[in-house]
Amino acid sequence: MTPDKIGFSFLIIGAFLLAGKFIRTRTKWLQNLxxxxxIIGGFLALSFGPDVLGRLTSQFLNENSxxxxxxxxxxILEVWRPLSGLFINVIFAALLLAKPVPSLKKIWNxxxxxxxxxxxxxxxxxxxxxxxTLFVLTPFFGMDPLTGALIEIAFVGGHGTAAGLSDTFALLGYAEGADLALGLATMGIFGGVISGIAIINIGFRKGYAKPQGERPTFSEEEKEQITESYGYDIEQEVKQPKAIEPLAFHLSLIAIAILFGYIFQQALIILEAYTWGAWTDVYLFTYLPLFPLAMIGGIVVQMIFGKLNLRNYIDPNxxxxxxxxxxxxxxVSALATLSLxxxxxxIIPFLLISLAGIAWNLFAFLYLGPRMIPDHWFERGLGDFGQATGMAATGLLxxxxxxxxxxxxALEGFGYKxxxxxPFVGGGLVTSASLPLIYQFGPVTFLIITTVVTLSFLVFGLVKFKPKK
Incomplete structure (x- = not known):
């Protein structure tokens, strides 16, 4: 692969991004979703690739064309395929890099x-x-036991996490799991927005929440913030470093965060190789991707700057x-290389997984929400529902x-949450470790663990946060 081909492949990504933006501004229903x-540009690139348009061109053109x-x-596809595994590290390294961590007491309150x-x-x-998976998908459809992790990876984790775990899926012998996860993430966004807006309309009529005037109309700037940001922005005065360009400076901070993550990853792999891995022949950190540790690296960089009283040099924007x-x-690169x-x-397991995930999220919001969130459960719960079905931006929307x-x-609590x-789920340590845990210990063991943890949170929430009379 020559540098010219690699550079040209990135130029084509820019063209599809611009095309996606143009289509979005001209298509009302896409704006409403x-x-x-x-994402629009990615699906447009997919339609021009071998699984859609290629089915037609292969009928008329010579194989050498x-x-x-x-x-x-x-x-181009060869260049794009590994990009998701690389750029997911940048995203997670930046996730908490510019967010000063408040006290645990403030977060909890x-x-x-x-x-x-x-x-x-x-x-x-x-x-x-x-x-x-255990009772339907594996016995009747022969699905890999790793399928059991797809709902959390795709729905809470979203497209980024699903694409970022593609190397882990391949390493564990279930490469098609990454394609299924990407498809499920798309189903989650559609399901989350459509069902969420329907719930809001029903909630207003039932009196769960009071309408704050007419349904708001969003400016283009607000739409971009809702759909393309990871959450809330923190306004602060920024001292621009003069010895280095601000963009290069912040890229360097992210690079250092990823480097810290890599050091943590290698240290864990070495520790495992000489301790429990050698004793039990059970290896987990070998399959752990870099991106959740890059997020921890971002926290380390942010804490170092805080100790040195230099935090205001980090520009959140x-x-x-x-x-x-x-x-x-x-x-764009992940969706364009998705295998239809x-x-x-x-298709049947895919639809069953989608329906099961959305059904659980609806049950949790409509039944558990009023019983676990003591005040403003409707508005607060909407953020959790949106994030659990699509991504954080869906919850914000x-x-x-x-x-x-x-x-x-609701919004402030969502940000602190x-x-x-x-750091744990939705792309964190638990999400990235779930695949090797299922692979090494089996789905039944992981089911027992997750059931105990789920019941623990559930019982604690029902007892601790009883609704106010």
């Missing part, structure tokens, strides 16, 4: 119920997925822009519709 331009498999030559509710839903997705750039590249054959060959003026503590949520 709040689909990011990168550059467009035999569609308008995307194979060398603001978002304790949402933290417990979020973990209950996320861990419960493993329980639902594993039960479905620049970090967010770098993360957003990496996410756009990841989404895998989804088509497993639903809360914005239900509470456009932020008259409830991420600090105690994302």
């Amino acid at each position: 709040f689909l990011p331009s990168s 550059i467009f035999y498999n569609g308008l995307l030559p194979e060398f 603001n978002s304790g119920p949402q933290i417990v509710m979020g973990h209950t839903v996320a861990w419960g997705q493993y329980v639902v997925g594993l039960l479905l 620049l970090v967010s822009m770098i993360s957003g750039f990496a996410l756009d590249i990841l989404l 054959d895998v989804i088509g060959d497993n 639903l809360m914005k519709i239900a509470d456009p003026d932020n008259k409830t503590p 991420q600090i105690m949520f994302e």
Whole structure:
């Protein structure tokens, strides 16, 4: 692969991003679904690839033709396939890099119920997925036991996590799992937005929440913030370093965070190799991807800057822009290389997993929400429901519709919740470790573990956070 071909492949990603943006601004229903331009561009690239247009061109062109498999030559797809595994590290390294961690007491007082509710839903997705896999998908459809982790990986983790775990899926002998996870993440976004808006309308009529005037209309800037950001932005004064360009400086911070993550990863692999791995022949950290440890590396960098009283040198807006750039590249490249054959060959299991995940999320929101969130359960629970079904931006969208003026503590609690949520599930350590855990110990053992954890959060939430009379 020559540098020219690699560079050209990145130029084509830019073209599809621009095309996705153009289509989004001209298509009202896509705007109403709040689909990011990168997802639209990714599916557009997929349609020009071998699984869609290539099916037609291969009927008329010679195999030696550059467009035999569609308008995307194979060398472009070769460059794009590994990008998701690389850029996911940038996204997670930046995730908490610019967010000063408040005290645990403040986090708990603001978002304790949402933290417990979020973990209950996320861990419960493993329980639902594993039960479905053990009793239906494996015996009747021959699905790999790793399928039991797909709901949590795709729904709470989203496209980024699903694509970022592609190397882990392949390493564990279940490469098609990454394609199924990407497809499920798309189903989650559609299901989360559509069912969430329907729930809001029903909730207003039932009196669960009071309408704050008419349904808000969003400016283009607000739509971009909702659909393409990871959450809330923190306003702060920034001292621009003069000895280095701000963009290069923040890229360097992210690089150092990833480097810290790599050091942690290698240390864990070496520790495992000379301790329990050698004693039991059970290896977990060998299969652990880099990105959750890169997130920890970002926290370390942020804490070092805090100790040196240099935290205001880290610009949250620049970090967010770098993360957003990496996410756009990841989404276009991952969706463009998605194998529709895998989804088509497993269409019934794919639909069953989708329905089971959405059903569990609806049950958790409508039944457990009022019993686990003592105040403003509807607005607070919408954020958890949106994140558990699609991504954090879906939760922001639903809360914005239900509470456009932020008259409830839902948005603030949702923001604080991420600090105690994302390092573990939704792409964190538990999400990335779930596949090797199932692989090494079997789905039944992991089902027992996740059931115990889910029940623990559930019982604690029901006892601790009883609704106020």
